[in-house]
Amino acid sequence: MKLGILGSGKGSNFAAILLAIRKGDLDVEVALVASDVADSGILKLAEEADLPTYVIEEPRYRTRLSPEVEERLVAALQAAGVELVVLAGYMRVVKSPLLDAFPRRIINIHPSLLPAFRGVAAWEQALAAGVATAGCTVHYVDAEIDTGEILAQAEVPVHPDDTAETLHARIQAQEHHLYPAVIRQLAKANR
Numbered sequence: 001m002k003l004g005i006l007g008s009g010k011g012s013n014f015a016a017i018l019l020a021i022r023k024g025d026l027d028v029e030v031a032l033v034a035s036d037v038a039d040s041g042i043l044k045l046a047e048e049a050d051l052p053t054y055v056i057e058e059p060r061y062r063t064r065l066s067p068e069v070e071e072r073l074v075a076a077l078q079a080a081g082v083e084l085v086v087l088a089g090y091m092r093v094v095k096s097p098l099l100d101a102f103p104r105r106i107i108n109i110h111p112s113l114l115p116a117f118r119g120v121a122a123w124e125q126a127l128a129a130g131v132a133t134a135g136c137t138v139h140y141v142d143a144e145i146d147t148g149e150i151l152a153q154a155e156v157p158v159h160p161d162d163t164a165e166t167l168h169a170r171i172q173a174q175e176h177h178l179y180p181a182v183i184r185q186l187a188k189a190n191r
């Protein structure tokens with residue numbers, strides 16, 4: 001199965017996916033790594049790994065792409081033969097050009113036990129709410145934010161002395177196991 005990875009940030013989930021592939025634990029190919037942030041860590045990781053990259057240029061909006069920009073991204077993903085779009089810290093809302101081109105073929109990882117704590121800095125929301133258990137969710141992407149069908153979740157405890165940083169780090173460590181595991185299941189089902 002060919003993956004198209006979309007990210008805006010440091011790319012630690014992408015790094016975990018790459019590591020799983022290199023260790024022989026994940027039989028997929030990264031066909032394209034796209035980012036809306038030209039100097040993002042995720043693009044640097046892709047370049048270091050000699051993988052094809054694509055910079056999404058969006059001068060107009062901060063939270064989404066213009067339809068024509070998203071259509072160009074779709075064309076690049078399709079030209080690379082992408083079968084599954086993997087959002088890995090992609091900070092834009094996905095709109096209809098991408099959703100329509102990859103129905104039930106776009107997944108995301110979110111740092112909470114959805115449906116709790118949708119949106120930004122979910123681990124801070126969890127801390128503020130005083131929950132005893134936090135975690136992460138892999139889900140299909142639909143037209144809303146963090147609402148698509150849930151594929152898998154992993155829990156982590158919240159410690160009494162947790163800060164936003166320590167809780168986020170504990171959640172991310174789980175993300176790095178969960179995301180490759182879910183992609184492995186989807187790749188098996190794709191064969």
Ligand code: GRF
Pocket residue numbers: 007008009010011012013014088089090109110111136172175
């Ligand atoms: C992760 O915490 C993920 O849950 C959220 O964005 C973050 C991406 O981190 N959607 P990274 O770029 O993979 O390190």
